Amino acid sequence: MALKLKSEKSMHGGRVVQYTHDSKTTGTEMVFSVFIPANAEFTKVPALYYLSGLTCTDLNFTEKAGAQQFAAKAGIMLVAPDTSPRGDDVPGDYDGEVKWDFGKGAGFYVNATVDKFKKNYNMYDYVTKELPAIVEAELPALPGVKSITGHSMGGHGALVCALKNPGAYKSVSAFAPICHPTKCPWGEKAFTGYLGSVDAGKEYDATELMLAKGPFPELGEILIDTGAADNFLTGDVNQLRPKDFEEACKEKGQKLTSRFQAGADHSYYFIASYIEDHINYHARALRNASMVVSSKPTELPPTDTVGKPIKCKAAVAYAAKEPLKVVEVTVAPPKAGEVRVKVISNALCHTDIYTLSGQDPEGLFPSILGHEAGCIVESVGEGVSSVAPGDHVIPCYTPQCNEGSCIFCMSPKTNLCPKIRGTQGKGVMPDGTSRFTGPDGETLYHFMGCSAFSEYTVVAEISCAKINPALHLEKASLFGCGVSTGLGAVWNTTKVEPNSSVAVWGLGAVGLAVVQAAKMAGARRIFAIDLNKSKFQIATKLGATDCLNPADYEEPMNVVLVKMTQWGVDYTFDCTGNVKVMRQALEAAHRGWGMSCVIGVAAAGMEIATRPFQVVTGRRWCGTAFGGWKSRSDVPKLVERNLAGELPIDHFITHRFKGVEEISKAIDALHGGDCLRAVVSY
């Protein structure tokens, strides 16, 4: 490792670390600070570089800007380098005099060409090349997914680095940047000293670069904040000249938001006031960038089956509590608004077992179960426009019709589109009929709008999430139900914040996804609770800090947790479906603000109870279906995050089976206790 650890502190669920290393670019030892958010412990994250101003080091930003709390929330790394090379043998004088705005602490983010400085003062190459290479090789930073910001001289640096390297930075912003350095005393001095002339500085001047090479559409809208009461803007000399840059952007058609913040000066009080905006601005761009993944072209499926019934194998549930029977079924072609898909992989979910066991009073038989699948579109019915043959899709049991008249689809508050709810619950397609026929001509019911225990199935177009085909469909199937549900319960339904405490009952795939998502959200303490202690190892790996087995305690878990935490846990989740657990989870929630989320599906006829006092004293009870994800718009994004390396899910696949015949073996595995997800590929 080329990096030497100088200091390390825990902060907002993540770590603030200072490193030193020998730099080839500056010929000195360099120092930089990073904030590594909690999610980076098991995944790579995008990085935001911050360049500091004159006389600063890496620590001004780290200690004064308060940026880490927002980076923790956004799940991005912060990287803050020093502002210049240092050391007794590094020259730093300007014409024999030591100045505060030249030399050490004032590298100006250029590569010096003047003999005296060119050995060490190469901050431009250091920031744009050597430092990102080290950060991406040795720290959990996503290669190539970075943005840049900075303050004053560092704001100039950020703009220049971004404008000189189109495509290298996903976004750029700046606080009080020196926008036109060839036209202000700071820049004139730096360029004369390091480059030999002011004119040579034009290639390190944001306004001149914009005029010469702009616009830069790949940067989107550049964001600049300047304090309206900044004495370097309003004093005798205007060192910053933001209006020059505004005019250059206007002339070249570059999108720019340039704001002047009333009352703000040049200090870190100003930066701390607006850092949240800047972090969120970059997080959006970085998130979008990490989702652009090259997709391999899809192979078109054969067309000889289009419009005709397909005979294929399916594992049919003829009656509750009876083993599945593998038979040849006939799958009719898709009608209007429907899609016929070839199922490539299907993961078993607890809900399939629950229905097969007869506990679900609404369970219909004979039917084809299965609802966590990765599929390829074989053919589409009339009027289908959002997917085409060859597309990779995940059928979702929560559809998304996206019609303007659907108040649920139009509301950001929910994912519960009721468009086909009535017929889906009755085991038929929206026209009231089934597409499945059994070997004796019997009609077979659909299940949860998916029916993936069959080599081919028909689903509604509005249930099809079209995903990037680069993800293997075996993995993609996991996003069809349990894993997405656990992640969404944390990120969408309860919105767990950095530093909070979380308790999860039930460490199946759903509960472990809750643990993983809570860790990624920066939760400080995560209690993982299960009667089966073999789940504790993986829970700990995913971020659980305390693993508890209720069998080890005489008192109920809510009493245990309240004792351990004094007032309870900020967010609690039931992932068992047991109504007693649901009550304990509510009563373990923090007095005053604790929120408890019901995820588990309870057996038929069960009710939940608590004393009203529990909610009067501030505990809130909520629940989630499919984690609140809007299926067609959100599931593809989860897939992209996985492809970008940000959201690993491989650990959920514990068992693999081949062929429809082996679905029963997969069910046995799920009962076995050591299984998270058993995936059957056909």
Ligand SMILES: NC(=O)c1ccc[n+]([C@@H]2O[C@H](COP(=O)([O-])OP(=O)(O)OC[C@H]3O[C@@H](n4cnc5c(N)ncnc54)[C@H](O)[C@@H]3O)[C@@H](O)[C@H]2O)c1
């Ligand atoms: N709300 C939704 O949208 C949604 C989506 C998917 C699954 N679910 C439901 O979520 C639940 C979990 O699904 P899964 O696939 O992870 O199931 P799973 O069976 O794999 O895991 C359940 C875990 O809970 C543990 N457990 C059972 N009783 C317990 C108790 N009293 N205390 C502590 N631990 C206990 C088990 O040992 C097991 O590890 C199920 O009820 C399922 O139907 C809901």
Ligand SMILES: [Zn+2]
């Ligand atoms: Zn499910």
Ligand SMILES: [Zn+2]
């Ligand atoms: Zn809808």
